[in-house]
Amino acid sequence: MSDTGDKKPLGLRAPGARPGSVKQSFSHGRTKNVVVETKSRKRVVAAPPPSAPAGTATRAAAILGDPARRPAGISDAELERRMKALAVARAREAEEAQRRAQEEAEREAERQRKLAELAQREAEEAARAEEARRKAEEEERRAAIAARKAAVQAAPAAPAAVEERRAGAAPSPSPRKTDRERMGRDLDKAARPARPGREGEERRGGKLTLAQALDAEGRQRSLAAMRRKQERARQKGAGQEPREKVVRDVQIPEAITVGELAQRMAERVADVIKALMRMGVMATQNQTIDADTAELIVEEFGHRVSRVSAADVEHAIDTVEDRPEDLRPRPPVITIMGHVDHGKTSLLDAIRKTNVVAGEAGGITQHIGAYQVTTDSGAVLTFLDTPGHAAFTSMRARGAQVTDIVVLVVAADDAVMPQTVEAISHAKAAGVPMIVAINKIDKPDADPNKVRTDLLQHEVVVEKMSGDVQDVEVSAKTGQGLDDLLEAIALQAEILELKANPDRAARGAVIEAKLDVGRGPVATVLVQNGTLRQGDVFVVGEKWGKVRALLNDRGERVTEAGPSVPVEVLGLNGTPEAGDTLDVVETEAQAREIADYRERLARETRAAAGAATTLEQLMARARADKDVAELPVVVKADVQGSAEAIVQALEKVGNDEVRVRVLHSGVGAITESDVGLAEASKAPVIGFNVRANAPARAAAGQKGVEIRYYSIIYDLVDDIRAAASGLLKDEVREKFIGYARILEVFKVSGVGRVAGCLVTEGVARKSAGVRLLRDNVVVHEGTLKTLQRFKDQVQEVQSGQECGMAFDNYDDIRQGDVIEIFERETVARAL
Ligand code: GDP
Numbered sequence: 001m002s003d004t005g006d007k008k009p010l011g012l013r014a015p016g017a018r019p020g021s022v023k024q025s026f027s028h029g030r031t032k033n034v035v036v037e038t039k040s041r042k043r044v045v046a047a048p049p050p051s052a053p054a055g056t057a058t059r060a061a062a063i064l065g066d067p068a069r070r071p072a073g074i075s076d077a078e079l080e081r082r083m084k085a086l087a088v089a090r091a092r093e094a095e096e097a098q099r100r101a102q103e104e105a106e107r108e109a110e111r112q113r114k115l116a117e118l119a120q121r122e123a124e125e126a127a128r129a130e131e132a133r134r135k136a137e138e139e140e141r142r143a144a145i146a147a148r149k150a151a152v153q154a155a156p157a158a159p160a161a162v163e164e165r166r167a168g169a170a171p172s173p174s175p176r177k178t179d180r181e182r183m184g185r186d187l188d189k190a191a192r193p194a195r196p197g198r199e200g201e202e203r204r205g206g207k208l209t210l211a212q213a214l215d216a217e218g219r220q221r222s223l224a225a226m227r228r229k230q231e232r233a234r235q236k237g238a239g240q241e242p243r244e245k246v247v248r249d250v251q252i253p254e255a256i257t258v259g260e261l262a263q264r265m266a267e268r269v270a271d272v273i274k275a276l277m278r279m280g281v282m283a284t285q286n287q288t289i290d291a292d293t294a295e296l297i298v299e300e301f302g303h304r305v306s307r308v309s310a311a312d313v314e315h316a317i318d319t320v321e322d323r324p325e326d327l328r329p330r331p332p333v334i335t336i337m338g339h340v341d342h343g344k345t346s347l348l349d350a351i352r353k354t355n356v357v358a359g360e361a362g363g364i365t366q367h368i369g370a371y372q373v374t375t376d377s378g379a380v381l382t383f384l385d386t387p388g389h390a391a392f393t394s395m396r397a398r399g400a401q402v403t404d405i406v407v408l409v410v411a412a413d414d415a416v417m418p419q420t421v422e423a424i425s426h427a428k429a430a431g432v433p434m435i436v437a438i439n440k441i442d443k444p445d446a447d448p449n450k451v452r453t454d455l456l457q458h459e460v461v462v463e464k465m466s467g468d469v470q471d472v473e474v475s476a477k478t479g480q481g482l483d484d485l486l487e488a489i490a491l492q493a494e495i496l497e498l499k500a501n502p503d504r505a506a507r508g509a510v511i512e513a514k515l516d517v518g519r520g521p522v523a524t525v526l527v528q529n530g531t532l533r534q535g536d537v538f539v540v541g542e543k544w545g546k547v548r549a550l551l552n553d554r555g556e557r558v559t560e561a562g563p564s565v566p567v568e569v570l571g572l573n574g575t576p577e578a579g580d581t582l583d584v585v586e587t588e589a590q591a592r593e594i595a596d597y598r599e600r601l602a603r604e605t606r607a608a609a610g611a612a613t614t615l616e617q618l619m620a621r622a623r624a625d626k627d628v629a630e631l632p633v634v635v636k637a638d639v640q641g642s643a644e645a646i647v648q649a650l651e652k653v654g655n656d657e658v659r660v661r662v663l664h665s666g667v668g669a670i671t672e673s674d675v676g677l678a679e680a681s682k683a684p685v686i687g688f689n690v691r692a693n694a695p696a697r698a699a700a701g702q703k704g705v706e707i708r709y710y711s712i713i714y715d716l717v718d719d720i721r722a723a724a725s726g727l728l729k730d731e732v733r734e735k736f737i738g739y740a741r742i743l744e745v746f747k748v749s750g751v752g753r754v755a756g757c758l759v760t761e762g763v764a765r766k767s768a769g770v771r772l773l774r775d776n777v778v779v780h781e782g783t784l785k786t787l788q789r790f791k792d793q794v795q796e797v798q799s800g801q802e803c804g805m806a807f808d809n810y811d812d813i814r815q816g817d818v819i820e821i822f823e824r825e826t827v828a829r830a831l
Contacts, residue, residue, distance in 0.1 A: 232271070248303045252294045255600060259285040261294050265303050275300050288600070314594050317539070317583045322501040322529070330500040330563035331372065331380040332493035333402050333526065335392050336437075337423035338409030339416075343439040346476035347409055348385050351486065354479055367640075369512035369524040370566035371553035376483060379490035382526070382564045384511060392426060395579045400509035402526050405492050406434045407485070408460075412446035412473070416454035424458050433496070435470045435488050436462055442475040500563035505584040506532035510540060511566060513576050514644055515651065517664075521545075521572040525561075525582050532567065532584065533560040537591050541580030542599040544591035545572035575651070629658045629727040632683035633720065634674050635665040636690050642713070643667055646688055649717045658727045660720055670707060675699040684708055686716060722830075730826040738762030738799065738821040745813055746804075751786060754806045755813045764797045764805070764821050771820040772813065779817075783808045 250264045258276065262269040262285075269285050275297055276283045283289055289297075291307060298305045336344045352371055370384045384392075384403065392403060406427040410420055427434050436455065438448045452462050452471065461467025470488045474481035506527055513523040523540065525532065532538075536547045548571030550558045561567040569582070573595075576582075585591050633650065637643035643665045650660045663681055664674070670685055670692035676699070678685045684706040685692070692700065692707050700707050710716040744756040757764070766787040772780040788804045789797055797803040805819065 245302065249306050250298045250303045251306050252291050252298065253597065254291050255288045256291070256294050257286055257288050258283050261289070261297060265298060265301050267301055271301075272297060314597070317585060317594070318505045320504075322504070326501040326503060327499035328502055328563075330498050331382050331565075332404040332489065332496065332498055333370075333382045333384065333564055334405045334407055334489060335384045335403040336407045336409055337392065337427065338437075338439075339411070339414070339419040339423075342409045342411040342414065342417070342420070343476045344409050347407075347437065347439060347474070348383060350476040350479055350482055351383065352385075354482055368551070368553050368566060368568050370526055372565065373486070375486040375490050377487060377490060379486075379493070380564075381486060381489055381493070382566060384526075386511070392430075395509065395511075400579045400581060401430060401432075402509045402511070402528065403430070403432055404496060404498055405489055406432050407437050407489070408434050409437045409439050410451045410455070411440045412438045412448045412451055413440050413443045415450060416458065421458055424460060433469075433492055434460065435472065435485070435492060436460065437485055438471060438473045439476055441473040441480060442478045448473050498564075500529045502531045502562045504530040506530035506536065506538070506561075506582070507584070508532060508582045510576050510578055510580040510582060512578055513580075514648065515575050519570055521575040523569050523572060523576050523580075523582075524566055525569050526566045527561045527563055529563055530584065531560050531562045532569070532582075536584045537586070537588050538582050538584045539591045539594045539598075540572065540582040541576040542595055542602055543572050543574040543576045543580075544588075544595040545569075546588065547571050575648075630661045631658065631720065631724045631727055632661045632663050632678075632681045634663050634678045634683055634685045636670045636674060636685065636687050637665070637667060638689035640667050642688050646686070646713060646716060649713060650720055653717060653721045654724055658724045660724055669693045670696045672696050672699045675703065675705050675707075678705045679703045686710065686720075688713070688716060725830040728828075728830070730828050733825050733827055734822050735825065736762070736820060736822050737768060738764050740764050740797075740803070740805065740819040740821065742813060742815055742817045742819065743802070745815055748806075751806050753811045753813055754786070754804045755817070755819070756802065757805050757819060758802050759797050759799050761799055762821065763799060764803060764819075765823070766793075766795045768821045768823045770805075770807065771822070772807070772810070773818040773820055774814065774816075776818075779812070780807065780810045782810055 246266070248265060250261075252261075256264075258272055259269055262272040265272070273283060273285070276289070276293070279293070279296060281289065281293060295305045295307070336348055338344050351373060367385070369386060370382060372380055372382050374380050392406075395402060406423070408420065408423055408427070410416060424434070436451075438451050440446055441448060449464075452465055455462060455469075456465060460469055462469045462471035464471055470492065472481055472485040472488050474485050476482075507529045508525040508527040511524045511526050513521065516522045521543070525540075532547065532550065534547050534550055538545060538547065547569055549569075550561055551568040551570070552558050552561075553566060558567065585594070631654075635643060635646050635650070637646060647662045647665045650662055653660045663683055664677055666674075669690050670687050672693075672695045674685055675692075675696050677683075685700070685708070687707060687709045689711050691709065697707075699705070708716075708719070710719075738759055739761040740757040740759045742755040742757050746754045746756060748754045764787060766784055768784075770782060770784055771778050785806045785808045786804065787794055787797065789801065794803070807813065
């Protein structure tokens with residue numbers, strides 16, 4: 001300091017006295033300011049004792065910096081000295097903090113490395129577990145525990161102290177914790193800034209090395225495993241060794257619920273859920289897990305796995321091949337295809353009318369989706385009366401190929417049209433022989449030869465053109481050629497040598513299915529093999545039932561139906577879908593089991609296609625089990641066919657939570673009684689190509705019943721789906737926004753117990769919901785009363801920062817607890 005005091009900036013000092021200088025007086029009245037080397041002196045006087053921790057200095061600074069709180073009797077000079085000393089201390093502290101931050105970053109990197117290592121270790125362990133027998137592994141573990149115990153006793157004092165602290169923080173390693181979580185906690189602890197008094201010790205202990213961490217980890221895990229085993233042993237009765245437990249063969253299907261799995265292993269559900277948690281799978285008792293996960297669990301519990309495939313579950317279905325000597329000829333099943341307006345429906349009607357003996361008892365025709373006729377020569381033919389290739393293809397897509405012969409209708413006054421070509425392709429793709437019916441031959445402009453030559457272009461060579469495809473000229477209007485057509489079909493059937501075994505359990509295909517108001521679910525089944533009898537127990541698609549009654553195509557009750565016979569089946573537990581296969585089984589239990597299995601599989605497939613099974617979905621499903629919202633509707637349509645189609649389409653709208661319920665469906669104008677019914681159930685009335693009559697309109701206006709008119713089924717279904725979506729409850733999603741760890745617990749008068757926390761992840765927000773976790777068990781859920789940073793109330797604290805938290809109406813907080821901070825959002829859903 002060579003400059004004179006004149007240049008020094010002046011502070012609030014006593015006049016004449018300059019800081020750091022002494023006024024010297026000489027003879028002759030001269031004076032001189034001598035700079036005193038105050039630096040070292042000040043340091044000696046005012047620097048805090050080396051043993052004083054830096055953190056304390058800061059706190060002291062905070063107090064002394066406040067003039068109001070300055071202790072009495074301290075002179076300015078003294079204060080100044082102290083302030084400078086504190087400044088130095090602060091600088092040091094800053095340095096310290098920087099160093100610590102660096103260390104922390106290093107630790108974090110190390111922690112990541114270790115976690116990665118641990119993950120790898122876990123993977124290796126899983127692989128090992130699969131190879132080694134459980135017994136051997138147990139032995140190994142026991143040996144390891146013994147060795148480690150010895151190691152603990154022999155361990156030097158300092159690491160032991162560290163251990164003690166660690167043990168103190170985790171008094172009882174809970175079996176619920178995953179290894180990774182426990183690892184993370186320990187490492188968090190290591191990474192936590194040291195508190196006064198601990199710093200030295202921590203430093204002496206040095207950084208946690210990988211080996212140390214892993215060693216500690218291994219020890220804790222094994223202890224936890226030991227405890228788990230002991231607990232299990234205790235529960236199983238005194239003196240029983242867990243290793244002596246019964247090893248079971250556990251059958252695992254493609255998907256199994258946690259509860260069912262526990263039952264099959266004869267283990268407690270809670271233990272299975274814990275084991276799943278250790279594998280990182282959060283599952284409830286009713287949640288379905290896949291076969292691979294289930295297999296790991298079964299192995300973990302020391303049982304033997306036997307995987308069951310879909311075929312095994314369905315073993316009850318008789319699939320034995322028929323012996324040739326058991327086979328008997330059966331009628332052919334015929335589908336009529338062709339371009340629109342070429343006369344498919346007319347032809348089906350004409351065939352039916354001419355061949356159902358008039359005046360026969362019960363001779364009124366019933367539309368059940370198929371009918372049988374007998375030709376003059378005595379051959380029986382079964383016609384599917386849903387013409388067109390859409391039904392044919394959709395059935396085939398569902399694995400039900402029921403058609404033996406296709407009759408291709410082409411109008412003689414027209415030509416081969418796009419749908420004619422499509423029909424040809426479909427028949428060829430299915431490998432089904434064709435017979436060409438050249439229709440409308442009665443028309444003056446009919447030109448059957450044009451049809452024949454047109455067909456050549458599509459590789460259909462009819463007999464008249466020296467090919468092998470039979471062709472018959474017919475008129476649905478006059479009935480001309482119909483018998484020829486039937487004989488041609490009978491001939492084709494003979495060539496095909498269609499056979500089936502009537503003396504076995506029936507198998508059939510659903511041609512049509514509906515929910516009948518009076519009779520319940522009704523399915524028209526075309527028996528393909530065996531004989532279906534009244535009283536038979538069957539499974540059909542995802543449904544099952546017991547045949548209560550069988551009705552033939554004339555609406556007559558029959559006791560049995562053999563091969564190629566279409567019958568209406570009553571006694572189902574639900575409405576199956578067209579194309580579903582019906583199989584007769586021996587017992588109701590078998591039928592139910594198979595149906596349940598198929599339904600579960602279908603649900604799982606749907607869930608998998610939509611999204612992974614989340615906890616939210618499960619919660620939603622659980623809720624749905626309890627209350628299903630219903631959207632009731634009344635449907636009136638112009639024809640029965642449309643009404644049925646609408647009802648079927650509407651029944652498909654919805655999910656586990658919401659469904660559309662058709663209160664009534666009928667044909668004709670909307671009447672007052674429809675409106676009355678709708679009003680009683682607060683339902684809208686839907687008119688498809690029909691209108692409300694005047695009294696109904698008046699009643700609807702009075703009672704506030706909504707009437708909607710449609711002429712397109714898709715529009716109708718879309719609107720109803722949108723309405724049903726409105727009934728869906730908003731989905732509440734939870735979002736974790738942060739985690740904090742309680743480092744210390746203080747008692748603050750007026751507030752109660754306050755947790756001194758470190759936000760370890762994300763952010764802590766005052767407005768958010770909080771859960772208090774102790775050993776990964778939720779002990780409290782609620783909201784925050786205070787969130788403060790130092791003395792200030794704040795709305796948010798970021799990760800890595802310390803803060804104070806107090807809970808609303810909850811006081812039992814402890815050091816080491818973890819606070820989970822989450823927010824909820826509601827999301828509107830749609831079907
Ligand atoms: P689809 O659309 O193929 O089912 O055809 P339809 O059976 O509905 O018949 C369409 C139209 O052709 C109707 O107006 C029938 O009356 C008429 N039609 C059907 N077959 C014949 C026939 O053999 N001769 C005449 N003249 N008209 C027919």
